[in-house]
Amino acid sequence: MPLPPLVEPGPELSPERIARYARTTQLPGFGPLAQRRLAAARVLVVGAGGLGSAVLPLLASAGVGTIGIVDDDRVEPSNLPRQSIHTPADVGRPKVESAADTVRALDDGIELRLLHERLTSENAERILAGFDLVLDGSDNFPTRYLVDDAATLADIPVVWGAVHQTGGQVGLSWAQQGPTYRDLFPVPPAPGSVASCAEAGALPSVCGVIGGLMVGEALKLITGTGDALLGRVIVHDALRGAFRELAYERDPQAAPVTQLIDYDLFCGVTDTMSPAELHARLIAGEPHTLLDVRETWEAEIVELPGSLLVPLGVVQRDPVGVAARLPQDDPLVIVCHHGIRAETARQLLAEAGMRGVVLAGGLDAWARDVDPAMARY
Secondary structure (H helix, E strand, C coil): CCCCCCCCCCCCCCHHHHCCCHHCCCCCCCCHHHHHHHHHHHEEEEEECCCHHHHHHHHHHCCCCEEECCCCCCCCCCHCCCCCCCCCHHCEHHHHHHHHHHHHHHCCEEEEEECCCCCCCHHHHHCCCCCCEEEEEECCCHHHHHHHHHHHHHCCEEEEEEEEEEEEEEEEEECCCCHHHHHHHCCCCCCCCCCCHHHHCCCHHHHHHHHHHHHHHHHHHHCCCCCEEEEEEEEEEEEEEEEEECCCCCCCCCCCCCCCCCEEEECCCEEEEEEEHHHHHHHHCCCCCCCCCCHHHHHHHHHCCCCEECCCHHHHCCHHHHHHHHCCCCCEECCCCCCCHHHHHHHHHCCCHHHHHHHECHHHHHHHHHCCHHHEE
């Protein structure tokens, strides 16, 4: 559906800028005025990973004047195939800094706002303040719901994208104009039922396709051009080379968003131990059992000392047998890369009579908060 332009036009463009964007401004229904709106636009990108790597260069090349990047992660070797904004030389660097270098190389006139921090309920209002639009490329459900609620309270739209293995989705959430992410997904999936890209894999080209669609939607919103993806979701299947569209509407029974909540709790991410808590236990020499449910090849790259390696597949096949082999008196801490597989294992073992907790954020959070040397994983 057509919507009015999101952003008022900025000043007249310089002759150099007019020449630079000549192939864009000549598009039907676009023109110099639309390009001036892009120059005045302030867009926040959540995540500088697979989708962020596709989104950020396109926003910069299109002439968006102000780009914010929020991500607390650092570049890892396993990121490189699908996160093309980073290079091998960037391994270990904050992703926001690496991404900023690429954006500056494309256009050093862009105003960049870099936020090397995790988006939380405590800082979301501050981070979103001053932006016209959010592009959400996060890879977990607590962050997606947080971004959607924070944008609803800030009265700005969110273009969201999701990638899983060989497919992806793109949608627009804007409470002021139509349905939101919560109308489409009122209840998050059960913990452990949907693996992250790091755990399930992602076809690199899908990140480019979904990211390109996200930027196209952002350009339409900013300039008031074309039909917004409001109340519709695009679903892409790369293996079939296919796209399909799903329509949805507002949920008349949905409770209004009035405040930000604990999104880990909302998404069922419970029974956790923070990296700082586990580190303190290790230093104090307190008894514990570390159960690593990653694959063997992952543990060969990096592992916590003293971990017992039992891949998730083994736990799924015989949770009772695995529970029986674990020490019964020591606290059980279950570890994986990001915490998704560990939560699945925790539930299975709990049903088998063995209670445990998950290392919150997995080894990724451990590397960030305790041991940066592990960031190579």
